[in-house]
Amino acid sequence: MLSSVPERKMLYVRSLLLMAWLTLIMSLFWDPYSAGLTGPVKETSPLSVAHHAVIVQGVELRVEPYALGTRVFWTIVIPIIPLFLIVFGHEAWRRVCPLSLASQIPGLVGLQRYSRKVDRRTGAIRKTPQVISRQSWLARNSWYVQFGLLFIGIVARILVINADRKAMAIASLSIISAAFVTGFLWGGKTWCNYFCPANIVQKIYTEPGGILESHPHHLRPKLPQSMCRKATADGDIGACVGCVANCGDIDLQRAYWSDVLDPQRRNVYYMFFGLIIGFYEYYYLYAGSWDYYFSGVWTHEEGIWEKLLKPGFYLFGQAWPMPKVCAAPLTLVITCTLSLVLGRTLEKLHRRWRSRDNSKSEILTIHHCLTVASWSSFNCFYVFGGQPNIILLPELAGRVIDIIIVVSSTIWLYLVVHQNPCRYQHESRTRTAR
Template identity: 40%
Template sequence: VQFGLFVLGLGIRILYINSDRIALGIFLIGTILCAILVGYLYAGKSWCHYFCPMAPVQLVYTGPRSLLGSQTHQAQPPAIPQSMCRAVDPKTGQEHSACVSCKSPCFDIDAEKNYWAELRKPGRRLVQYGYLGMVIAFYLYYFLYAGNWDYYFTGAWTHEDGQVSRALDIGFYLYDRAIPIPKAIAVFITFGVLIAITFALGLILEKLCRKYLSRRGNIVSVEQAQHIAFTLFTVASFWIFFSYGARPSLNRLPYYPLLGFNALIVLVGSMWLYRTLRRTRDQYEREGMANSLRKQLRKLEIDSSLLGGRSIEELTANEVHTLVKVLQGFSQQLRQQTYQGIVLDLLTQQAIDTPGSFEFFKRLRQDLQLTDSDHFSTIQAIGITHPHVLRSSNHQSTAHLHDAITLATTIAKPAKKSPSL
């Protein structure tokens, strides 16, 4: 829906807004009123998450994490992210969360959690790959409309008289020949064709990525290949956008300031590409679990020589997970207690919800040599000792909570009868 509104909005801009102040004012005021109405009718940031036409742009350019974004999943204790809905306690004067769970996982609470959770959802590829097509199509249409680039780079499109009345004029002019298609139709034809092309190229790139890496001995999942393609398309759209965006004004700058601006764009895109391309869901989950693992490791008597003279707090997320494997030599009861402490900690922080915890802790169970039934025994124990944690984890529905506890109880009963490992 939001991507469709984004496409519609850019079409309206080319047809009616670029040169008409009144049309621009009506468009902006109308958008503001729509945002106010949605905010009045629905709670939280419903406008941002479900209606705002610019949300796809933020989604694409942020990716799993922005250059200057906060790493919420590593915060200890759980902090209130900068963009999270909040309120001020009148008694203490301290900020506290005012989240109503209008979207879970929420982009404004943990952008990377939202990224990995929605990566494989229907329509996600269309937004990511289609956005590159929209960037190309938006600027290319000025050439297709005028037959040359002078119309765009001189800024003539910002001072066109009677733009609103010209929506049904001829929309294409190529090779000194007018093509009798109305401008109002030609704009969206251009958008549709370029979106289809870049969408197809994105799917092809995913397959080529998996084949190329497999030949080099690196087997990647479909999800990781999709992430790599997303990253490459994002940085391509970023560089293409700034190659044309605002150029009628930027090109008036002196040579060296303009060169410096171009270098900055290349540098920013390269930095984002470097820190994003090899990012994986597993890295994110390891980092998110590291603080909880440290809490449990502090309770154990671990030989300091294993840490190389460092404290547990100084270990990286990967080192903490490696150290966890030492627990394989401890008793089943101690490993189960450690596992329960970690699950309880992350549920309390609302870093995960109860239904999603089974898959989230799969790797940890393998490291601790625990079975799937041990997980459900853990959920059952938490439900008895800390029922409020299960009720509040991510504001999940009563039905989901009931299903999780019922399943835990059902599987945990035979698990109790099995001998300890």
């Protein structure tokens, strides 16, 4: 959708979003104003602590007035992203992502590391950005590496980052710094393709295309989708350094069909569903009721560090002695393992069913399984994502939001499940012939 917008304009958009994120991070260190909206005297405010009496592990949790930075980020900003991805697609997100800009800054200001090669014919020295070898361990295991980083981040969220403002600020600055350092060491979109934990979420919710995704195999534009580009006086020019093979920023469908049978992809898709289930389920397992999550008190809970070694489960009316620092990752490991087993089992059943119908294409079998896994993860996320704020809205507004989410995901499912590699190749050849 944004593939034809000039790079200079998109650079401004990314810069504004990065500045907005940095402003939010600054507010986590100092915000003397927003806490006034949550004080007990603000009876008319839906965020007033006077409205929230939450029982956690059988005891009423004391809630003090709090600054809104963490609540805004976790219950408004983050829940918007999956819907944006599924509607506008991979190319739109890649062109607006503020972390992508952070990784591009070294190249924009001339600080990027280069390798120097001598042209044998002319003797001229040619500088090219460093890239990670496609045969390296990191390149071969990038799915697991990024999912592992995402898993660690989710555990850290549960334990401290959700509620501790300084911890969240430090974590955010660390991620931005990591993107910057990666951009210094390697060129292209190395950060996006090999390190960024959000890349897993982006792939699952956008491949092989969002609802409004463009189709470069139809249009054959000079600079397709979110291909790396550089703004010049004569317009944008390509700046691809070949950091990955079959780059999704050039042709997302081609990248998807060439990699759809990768076992890593399938395992991560299935485990991601379990990661979502485990993340939200743990709020109930920890507190003993859903009020703890839906009240949003977890975004500003007091004494979060002291609770790391206190009971992490509260089941059947009593606290279990396992400390929270162990209980949270254990819950996610169990749910990820169970969802992986479930996904693999359903995949086998679907393969057997398709073989009875003489439909033996392995690519389509896996494609259908991955598509359903993505759709299930998306809708499961929105059963909980953003709900602490949505339930504060008028009932009609909440219903409208739910309808938008379900309709969008169903349209995406219909469009994606009917795509296949043969159709892609046929459309590409037809366009070439024309």
